[in-house]
Amino acid sequence: MARWEPNAAERLANAALDLFAERGYENTTVIDIAQRAGLGKSTFFRHFQDKREVLFGRGTMNGLLAEAIAAAPSTAAPLEAVAHALDAAGREVFTSARREFTARRQAVIAANPELQEREALKNLSLIASMTDALRQRGVPDLTARVAAELGALASTIAYERWSQTTAGDDFSEIARQALNDVRASTASC
Amino acid sequence: MARWEPNAAERLANAALDLFAERGYENTTVIDIAQRAGLGKSTFFRHFQDKREVLFGRGTMNGLLAEAIAAAPSTAAPLEAVAHALDAAGREVFTSARREFTARRQAVIAANPELQEREALKNLSLIASMTDALRQRGVPDLTARVAAELGALASTIAYERWSQTTAGDDFSEIARQALNDVRASTASC
Numbered sequence: 001m002a003r004w005e006p007n008a009a010e011r012l013a014n015a016a017l018d019l020f021a022e023r024g025y026e027n028t029t030v031i032d033i034a035q036r037a038g039l040g041k042s043t044f045f046r047h048f049q050d051k052r053e054v055l056f057g058r059g060t061m062n063g064l065l066a067e068a069i070a071a072a073p074s075t076a077a078p079l080e081a082v083a084h085a086l087d088a089a090g091r092e093v094f095t096s097a098r099r100e101f102t103a104r105r106q107a108v109i110a111a112n113p114e115l116q117e118r119e120a121l122k123n124l125s126l127i128a129s130m131t132d133a134l135r136q137r138g139v140p141d142l143t144a145r146v147a148a149e150l151g152a153l154a155s156t157i158a159y160e161r162w163s164q165t166t167a168g169d170d171f172s173e174i175a176r177q178a179l180n181d182v183r184a185s186t187a188s189c
Numbered sequence: 190m191a192r193w194e195p196n197a198a199e200r201l202a203n204a205a206l207d208l209f210a211e212r213g214y215e216n217t218t219v220i221d222i223a224q225r226a227g228l229g230k231s232t233f234f235r236h237f238q239d240k241r242e243v244l245f246g247r248g249t250m251n252g253l254l255a256e257a258i259a260a261a262p263s264t265a266a267p268l269e270a271v272a273h274a275l276d277a278a279g280r281e282v283f284t285s286a287r288r289e290f291t292a293r294r295q296a297v298i299a300a301n302p303e304l305q306e307r308e309a310l311k312n313l314s315l316i317a318s319m320t321d322a323l324r325q326r327g328v329p330d331l332t333a334r335v336a337a338e339l340g341a342l343a344s345t346i347a348y349e350r351w352s353q354t355t356a357g358d359d360f361s362e363i364a365r366q367a368l369n370d371v372r373a374s375t376a377s378c
Contacts, residue, residue, distance in 0.1 A: 145342060146371055181331055
């Protein structure tokens with residue numbers, strides 16, 4: 001029977017980041033990662049499908065964004081509903097406590113084309129989740145696609161700004177500003 | 190010395206598509222592809238870095254779009270410059286003659302996660318090329334990013350529409366309509 005391992009996914013992700021930075025992504029195996037985390041290989045595979053996946057979670061971000069869009073006030077315009085999704089990302093993912101982890105993760109991804117590809121695909125999947133959630137609010141298809149794309153761009157820009165400022169800045173606030181900036185830019189396109 | 194092989198890249202891509210459809214992407218090797226195309230392995234590697242790359246060309250699309258944006262009239266607004274890039278894609282890539290190839294290519298990519306990842310990353314690189322080309326026209330950074338994203342979305346939508354209509358439709362025309370639709374949708378976001 002599986003033992004209960006507190007924070008196993010987080011410990012595995014941290015161990016993976018350490019090893020990828022020390023000896024490179026290619027030279028690290030799943031067994032190395034599990035060992036460094038003080039866990040077994042089977043625990044690794046209960047949490048992640050493969051080595052690449054250890055930095056990408058299991059689609060929790062998709063659910064988080066979609067739920068926040070669904071829960072936005074029914075009067076909210078599409079981009080306002082998207083702002084609620086970015087608020088949720090700020091509360092759950094881009095927190096002060098996860099700032100260092102997030103920065104290390106980005107550095108490892110930037111250094112590895114295989115990880116960049118996985119991230120690019122994950123990003124498309126986040127956009128698809130947001131688009132679906134908007135459609136379910138009755139937003140017309142094309143508007144939903146445009147709003148989700150603009151939201152994803154605002155999120156990328158917010159992440160860049162958030163990771164460059166000194167500690168203490170609130171992602172949600174930065175994301176709302178980025179979303180306003182993106183929206184304003186559409187007018188001069 | 191390398192022999193000159195007419196249309197080698199195209200022959201290799203067609204052979205790869207045939208084999209991926211017949212026996213699956215995983216069960217096809219570079220040697221199989223070269224053999225089917227009546228070419229040698231070294232010819233394959235003069236044209237493509239690896240098996241995945243055979244469906245993605247060598248960055249020619251990036252140059253094509255960037256050059257068209259640079260060549261747009263200096264008075265053109267950012268999205269009008271992007272429309273010139275989509276015109277170029279219609280003239281060079283999404284032609285009637287290449288319609289069947291393009292449809293088969295999409296079907297193979299849709300069936301294979303590894304290829305989807307490569308495509309997702311290529312798409313990010315096209316957006317980055319368009320963004321750079323717009324910046325070089327003096328478009329402010331954020332506006333350039335927004336225009337390139339909207340252009341990429343319009344291109345995706347145009348591709349969907351183009352591949353669903355019966356033969357004879359002009360991609361450039363469909364792309365301009367898609368770009369207008371996307372632009373109009375930003376107002377109701």
